[in-house]
Amino acid sequence: MDFSLGSAETEWRDRVRAFMDEHVRPRAGDYQAQQRDGDRWKVLPVVKQLKEKARGEGLWNLFMPPSHGGNPVDDSFHFEGPGLSNLQYAFCAEEMGRILWASEVFNCSAPDTGNMEVLHRYGSREQKDEWLKPLMDGEIRSAFLMTEPDVASSDATNIKCRIEMRGNEYVINGRKWWSSGAGDPRCKVAILMGKTDPNADTHKQQSMILMPLDAAGVTVKRHLPVFGYDDAPHGHMEIELNDVRLPPSNMLLGEGRGFEIAQGRLGPGRIHHCMRTIGAAEEALAAMVKRLMSRTAFGKTIAEQGVWEERIANARIDIEMTRLLCLKAADMMDRAGNKAAQGEIAMIKVAAPIMALRVIDDAIQAFGAAGVSEDTGLASAYASIRTLRLADGPDEVHRRSIARLEFKKHR
Incomplete structure (x- = not known):
């Protein structure tokens, strides 16, 4: 076994480490001061400034691996980023993890990273153009709606939220909570997991669909603090869905593929x-x-x-x-x-x-x-x-x- 690091790992790790030490760590005080000032749910100028600087130095979208097989629709979407492997990214993510909010500076924060990978791997070209491009450009944020308050969500087959086809559109009804990221004013879209066919095989009942957060029928009921911390401007929300209507083109990959x-x-x-x-x-x-x-x-x-x-x-x-x-x-x-x-x-x-x-x-x-x-x-x-x-x-x-x-x- 060879445990020495190659140049591919050390180059990106050292670049991220240097950026953290030179630009992010010195602004930690500014981050706290801006977060304390005024409304909690806002875009912090310090993060915006650092994101522009990181992108300018090519430290952007580091999480996205170079190859994504399995997309049956379209794999021609090109993103801005170095295409690091999981191993290469591991060293970079460790450096980001030293300061809780730092990963967003590099456009590498959850749940956006997972949502971007889903869109890149499984999304249609239209879905990518509408949602993946602004996410990878850092212009918007996203949420992932899976956990529900009324069931044991450790078993995702328990999900009750319904996605039903009525006429020529999907209609969503249910409740989700711990929807991380939904407090950010830049959060424009969520990937929602719900049940499309209760009579199908157990793991074919669920589907994932793209849901704009400003769609009619989407209501943020309350914010859920963690041990008293609000995690603003990110936040974790309970969201109620009442007859939310979405076009069939918002379905990811197909019904039953959740x-x-x-x-x-x-x-x-x-x-x-x-x-x-x-x-x-x-x-x-x-x-x-x-x-x-x-x-x-x-x-x-x-x-x-x-x-x-x-x-x-x-x-x-x-x-x-x-x-x-x-x-x-x-x-x-x-x-x-x-x-x-x-x-x-x-x-x-x-x-x-x-x-x-x-x-x-x-x-x-x-x-x-x-x-x-x-x-x-x-x-x-x-x-x-x-x-x-x-x-x-x-x-x-x-x-x-x-x-x-x-x-x-x-x-």
Whole structure:
């Protein structure tokens, strides 16, 4: 095995790292100040400025792999971006993950990344022209509507939201929640998963359709904070759908293809989260070490207290192990495809958030009362990453998949 990094990985990682250090990190104070000023649900000038600069330097749409097979309609749409592999992108995403809002600067933030991949892989040329182009140009944002309040959404076959053909149009009725991104005033379109045929085979009942957020019958009922954080201007919303009417041309790929699309979408999205989570853990570890070395208690620095040596060592061990698993999953996706890497994707989806939460929790302890305040960013990082044990499937579902793959080996 060769664990050395090639020039393709180090070049893009170093460019993103340099941009983060030179342009993003120095503007963190501006971001916080602009977010506190006036309406919470707004476009921040600092993000807009940094996006223009990143795009000008070619650090744009880094997540989109160079080849997307499986599009039966049209694969002639060309996007602006370097076409990095999952492995190459992993190193870049880790750098972005060090600051929670940084991925948007590079037009690489969720749920837009997953939605753009869906549109590129499964969308018609008309759908791409209408929605993919402005998304990849960073002009609009998007949402993904799958989770519902009235069912156990860990099993997506439970989805109740109906998509019915009436006359010459689809009519949607139902409720969705934790619709991330729907709070942003730039959010113009959502990919919605609903049930088109309750009588079909279990995994052929669901479909995905493109729904403009300003369509008649779409009502944002309330905002859902995470541990008290509103995550503005991104936000997570509960949305009510009452007789929302859409043309047949908004259907993605065809009726009954929802699970097929979901599998194509969620694999890369899950691992993108994990890559960024490793960056957040590295950031927390660095802050923890600096804090421990700068504070004195009982006649010596806190770093010299034995318990902290153990915690720092464990944090470094856990980060390194998690990174290697993440890179293995990314490499398998590149070489063998998402389906072949499903075990590794599931494993890293469980391992990465748990690891990061442990490191961040120790960092909070090192900072004492400051750790749970807004001053350090650790509390908000913990809240954000805690959601990843639920988003894109809870830990229990992924552990179930891992176990079933293990059982399969011995049948």
